[in-house]
Amino acid sequence: MELNLKNPVIFFDLETTGIDITKDRIVEISMLKVFPDGKEDCNTQLVNPTIPIDPNATAIHGISDEDVKDAPTFAQIAKKLLVELEGCDLAGYNSNRFDIPLLVEEFLRANVDFDPKKRKFIDVQVIFHKMEQRTLSAAYKFYCQKELVDAHSAEADTRATYEILKAQLDMYDKIPFKPAKGDPVPILNDMEFLSEFSAHNRNADFAGRIIYNDKGIEVFNFGKYRGKAVEEVLDKDPGYYSWMMNGDFPLYTKKVMTNIKLRKISGS
Numbered sequence: 293m294e295l296n297l298k299n300p301v302i303f304f305d306l307e308t309t310g311i312d313i314t315k316d317r318i319v320e321i322s323m324l325k326v327f328p329d330g331k332e333d334c335n336t337q338l339v340n341p342t343i344p345i346d347p348n349a350t351a352i353h354g355i356s357d358e359d360v361k362d363a364p365t366f367a368q369i370a371k372k373l374l375v376e377l378e379g380c381d382l383a384g385y386n387s388n389r390f391d392i393p394l395l396v397e398e399f400l401r402a403n404v405d406f407d408p409k410k411r412k413f414i415d416v417q418v419i420f421h422k423m424e425q426r427t428l429s430a431a432y433k434f435y436c437q438k439e440l441v442d443a444h445s446a447e448a449d450t451r452a453t454y455e456i457l458k459a460q461l462d463m464y465d466k467i468p469f470k471p472a473k474g475d476p477v478p479i480l481n482d483m484e485f486l487s488e489f490s491a492h493n494r495n496a497d498f499a500g501r502i503i504y505n506d507k508g509i510e511v512f513n514f515g516k517y518r519g520k521a522v523e524e525v526l527d528k529d530p531g532y533y534s535w536m537m538n539g540d541f542p543l544y545t546k547k548v549m550t551n552i553k554l555r556k557i558s559g560s
Contacts, residue, residue: 293461296481297328301381301414303457305450306391307353310346313394313499314542317341318366319355321373322446324454325380335376336447338363353444370402377406381483383414385428385453388491393498393542400543408498412487416457419490423464428452435459457486497545510552522552 295301303324310316322336338355340363350356384391392413399406420431432440432452436459442448461481480486494504502522503513510522517525517532525532536549 293458293481294330295326295458295461295483297326297483299379299381299411299483300325300327301383301483302326302377303383303450303454304387304391304395305384305446305453306394307355307444307446308349308394309341309343310349311390313390313397314540316346316394317343318394318398319345319349319360320353320446322450323376324450325376326454334447334451337369339369340365353446366398367402370399370404374399374404374406377411381412381414381487383416383453383457385431385449385456386415386417388413388415388418388495388498389500393544396498396544397542400547412483413491414457414483414486415490416453416460419460419464419486420456422489423460428456431456435463497542497548499542499545501541501545502548510548522549523556526553526556 303326305322306318307320308316308318318339319341320336320338323334325333325335327333338360340360342365345355345357345360382392392408396406396408416431417428424431424434428449429440429443432438432455435456436452438455440448440452465480496502496504496510501512501514502510505511505519505521512518512520512522512525517529533549533553537546
């Protein structure tokens with residue numbers, strides 16, 4: 293089943309120096325842009341992370357410090373990437389938990405204003421895990437009846453993710469999703485439906501440290517204040533804000549915290 297697109301969607305995959313979204317950096321980014329008319333455009337870019345690549349990461353994706361020493365840094369390509377992402381929804385494999393949070397961190401470090409809330413995110417892994425519980429290579433074999441050659445190459449993983457999503461739509465013509473009373477029956481290949489279905493939580497930040505509860509209020513999703521409203525905690529324990537600002541949290545999580553604090557002060 294082909295995708296029902298109102299906006300272009302970019303399937304993307306990151307290869308990185310490691311798996312810590314706060315400390316690690318991008319070493320390769322591959323983007324497959326699919327347009328509403330079916331046109332496709334694929335670009336892959338090596339990136340100099342400016343920090344050493346963990347040998348364990350190199351063992352997986354095959355990219356070494358030597359490979360990226362002459363590549364541009366993320367800061368040097370950030371504005372070009374922002375133009376490429378403008379007006380596009382984003383899709384990936386495990387992207388909601390890793391690729392998107394890390395991409396947001398890189399933009400923040402480069403002081404480039406990338407507003408992720410303006411777009412929809414489709415995580416093919418979440419759909420797969422909800423329906424089958426497998427890895428990307430197994431998903432590719434299961435849905436597309438193909439062996440994934442060059443697994444952990446950003447471009448191969450990106451294209452496989454795109455093919456898997458289309459095959460998922462063919463296979464699951466009746467995804468178990470119950471619309472609210474009075475809501476229209478969802479169109480399975482619509483980006484808004486897929487974005488909602490492939491979300492783990494309604495995250496206020498991308499690392500999932502702060503989420504929205506069933507009343508649409510931001511609450512902490514970790515630690516001693518798990519389940520407590522952020523504004524309530526800021527009232528009762530104002531030092532918690534400073535602790536988070538000085539702690540090892542993603543920059544975007546800190547940005548969300550600051551926005552809530554400023555909103556509370558202004559009373560808006």
